[in-house]
Amino acid sequence: MLYDWHMNSISRFNSLDEVGGQNQASRRGHPISRQLGTRSLVLVGLMGAGKSTVGRRLAQTLKLPFRDADHEIEAAAGMTIPEIFAVHGEDHFRDGERRVIARLLQEGPMVLATGGGAFMNEETRQRVSECAISIWLKADLDVLMRRVRKRSTRPLLQNADPEGTMRRLMELRYPVYATADLTIDSHEAPHDRVVADVVKALADWFDRDKQGGHEG
Numbered sequence: 001m002l003y004d005w006h007m008n009s010i011s012r013f014n015s016l017d018e019v020g021g022q023n024q025a026s027r028r029g030h031p032i033s034r035q036l037g038t039r040s041l042v043l044v045g046l047m048g049a050g051k052s053t054v055g056r057r058l059a060q061t062l063k064l065p066f067r068d069a070d071h072e073i074e075a076a077a078g079m080t081i082p083e084i085f086a087v088h089g090e091d092h093f094r095d096g097e098r099r100v101i102a103r104l105l106q107e108g109p110m111v112l113a114t115g116g117g118a119f120m121n122e123e124t125r126q127r128v129s130e131c132a133i134s135i136w137l138k139a140d141l142d143v144l145m146r147r148v149r150k151r152s153t154r155p156l157l158q159n160a161d162p163e164g165t166m167r168r169l170m171e172l173r174y175p176v177y178a179t180a181d182l183t184i185d186s187h188e189a190p191h192d193r194v195v196a197d198v199v200k201a202l203a204d205w206f207d208r209d210k211q212g213g214h215e216g
């Protein structure tokens with residue numbers, strides 16, 4: 001092992017400061033944050049769903065820390081995701097992804113944007129169900145393709161038929177993403193509109209929770 005996925009130097013120290021400060025803020029802060037306790041909000045979904053960009057704005061709205069698992073992995077490895085894939089392979093990336101997310105889930109509450117494949121790992125799904133509320137940001141194929149065309153930093157789409165790849169990933173992953181606690185349509189609307197939809201769904205979720213709707 002060339003680096004320690006658990007000990008993520010800079011961002012770990014930042015997160016300790018931020019979590020302390022943000023915990024204080026969240027005690028006074030948004031009603032949703034107060035009801036979370038130590039649970040995090042974990043965003044799942046395909047590449048281009050908006051996990052990173054909607055997640056950051058959601059965290060601002062709820063006055064919670066924001067973490068992006070992809071960025072944390074890159075910081076721990078000292079390499080970009082395309083470099084990790086190229087040098088060590090996808091299995092190594094997935095192993096690091098699982099460890100990094102396990103660490104972040106212990107540092108909640110926060111809004112955590114995961115990488116598109118993270119929720120496919122059974123151990124990760126189990127941990128998320130124990131420590132967080134999971135939110136699937138769901139989008140149509142054409143919306144996703146329009147969004148991912150903007151950047152070429154996704155190794156899984158660097159091939160002759162990215163749309164075919166995305167279609168296959170949808171078939172494989174959508175049944176698993178569908179097990180998330182909440183599903184939000186990440187449609188073509190301003191990011192803040194999707195944030196508002198998430199906040200509304202969470203408020204409803206906590207209302208049902210109070211009525212015993214999430215037991216068992």
Ligand SMILES: Nc1ncnc2c1ncn2[C@@H]1O[C@H](COP(=O)(O)OP(=O)(O)OP(=O)(O)O)[C@@H](O)[C@H]1O
Nearest residue numbers: 046047048049050051052053115116147189190191
């Ligand atoms: N609701 C939205 N309205 C407009 N643009 C959006 C919306 N959601 C996401 N985008 C845009 O789509 C692109 C991809 O979004 P983002 O990086 O948040 O996706 P992601 O789910 O984190 O993908 P990945 O799994 O590859 O990290 C960005 O340019 C972002 O601004």
Ligand SMILES: O=C(O)C1=C[C@@H](O)[C@@H](O)[C@H](O)C1
Nearest residue numbers: 047070081115116117154155
């Ligand atoms: O959908 C996926 O498997 C991926 C999505 C990105 O967020 C990165 O985690 C990586 O490019 C793999």
Ligand SMILES: [Mg+2]
Nearest residue numbers: 051052070113
């Ligand atoms: Mg992202």
